[in-house]
Amino acid sequence: MNPPTLEKRETVKTKVKTIGTMGAEVRVRFAPSPTGPLHIGGVRTALYNYLFAKGGGGRFILRIEDTDSQRFVPGAEEYIIEALSWCGILPDEGVEGGKVVESPSSKHPYAPYRQSLRGDIYSRYAQQLVEAGSAYYAFDSAEELEKLRKEAQERGEGFLYNYQNRESLSNSLSMPKNEVERRLKESRDWVIRFKVSPNRKVELYDLIRGEILIDSNTIDDKVIWKSSDSLPTYHLANVVDDVEMKITHVIRGEEWLPSLALHYLLYEALGWEEFRPQFAHLPLLLKPDGKGKLSKRDGERLGFPVFPLEWREGDKEVSRGFREDGYYPEAFINNLALLGWNPGGENELFTLQELVESFSIDRIVHSGAKFNVDKAKWFNQEYLRKRDIGALALELSPILKENGVDIELSKVEEAIALVGDRIAFVDQIWKESDYLFKAPSQLDPKLKSKVWNDNSSRQLKELSNIISQIENFTPPNIEEEIKNYIKENSLPMGQVMNTIRLMLVGEGKGISVAQIIYFLGKEESLSRLSKSL
């Protein structure tokens, strides 16, 4: 069971492909913990798992890792499912009708997919490990351990519960049998620790990073099962479920890399080396400015969402979501996919299907990526431009309603066509086209002082006359008539045009004057022009 010796990424790719075509179906899982909303790093992990599975004709499984009863947050599980669904990342297994599946069926053969419902399975294996001498009962109190950690820290060392001190701590290795039995019966305060054997060089293999060699003396005897809630910790639950659920590839965040050696040892102790999946540890998503990994607080601090959907904690705390901020899921996913992976060409725009087709683990980047909100906006702009005008009109309707505009859809579509390439988000359409639906309530004083003079009133009156008499009322004609007037009277073009704009728009923005007049129609245009008089 030695890890393969592979130097080049090229070779790794071949290996991954081979496994996919050797008959064994690719099965990957995304295994979040329902302790709060999924953040974009988690979404990216789910996405990469999904892309890898779909690219190899495999299955993508959602498993809920709720073995920490203390940190469970109501609503988090539903949030995770809804967020993935918004992104178009639909699990093949583990969730049905928006709910995590709790009993086995042909489609969901390894149910339940919620770990808190699988307690018996883990305790059986935990027991097995103890009986085999690979694990032991430990009774040390939190206070005792805390004290030891503190002391170690004061000496400038780290505390490890391992071969060096396990004989002198309170556990089944150091106590007489009857004392152990008494304690097991009397309290719910004990745990099972994995017994790491000393002086071993554990050879790990990561699909992204290659070979890693770990000295077993640096690993500590992790708690794998706790009697307080009769549930395992991540390490055991993970290994057991990945094997039970026939997972072939574990694609997870880099924060797990330090415990990979422990996991290898666990597979070994359970006699499961041949079922051990392949591992790929993803680089982390980092804060856009300073240092460290992206966190919930960064979104608030920097003014952009870090969650796919809005999240409410009680009634007070609200965290923004990309969906609520007006991002399209396609744009969001596209952006995320390229944060830590890229297919090598110069194209940056990919549909989910195209991502599936081009994704490969060997092109995952090795270093962490800082999230950049400008780029995220750019992606959204690209997707908005590709969007059908009819769809945009529907998306804009609620905003129009909010602003008291009641107008037929065809007119809305016409307006969107005029301003469509100026915006990145639907709500910007309103900001860029409000003057097409509503007369300005006030005139920008800055523009006014720049363009308004003693002749302006007279000019507007004369222009109103001209406009009212245009028979072939089209933008080019309107423009020509206005320009003729300016020419005949030898007036400065910019000044006159901007005076008209001032009256129509109220400020120095917007599409061409002729286009505006055409869109508004004679009556409304003339009404706006006459307001100054």
Next chain:
RNA sequence: GGUCCGUUCGUCUAAUGGUUAGGACUCAAGAUUUUCAUUCUUGCAAUAGGGGUUCGAUUCCCCUACGGACUACCA
């Protein structure tokens, strides 16, 4: 402190021993324009440092620096 992972423009990245080190976002300038935008063109901008190996290193090796993760009866 210890263990592990990483390091190419400000940011995301391409180039896996031979390129004027490429693209995208941002920014700047110019062109277009009646305004604001858009669009187009151009520009600014990087191989962390030091040693090797080699005819030749962004690329392979070592050291240093820096960054990150982990170091819970959390995942």
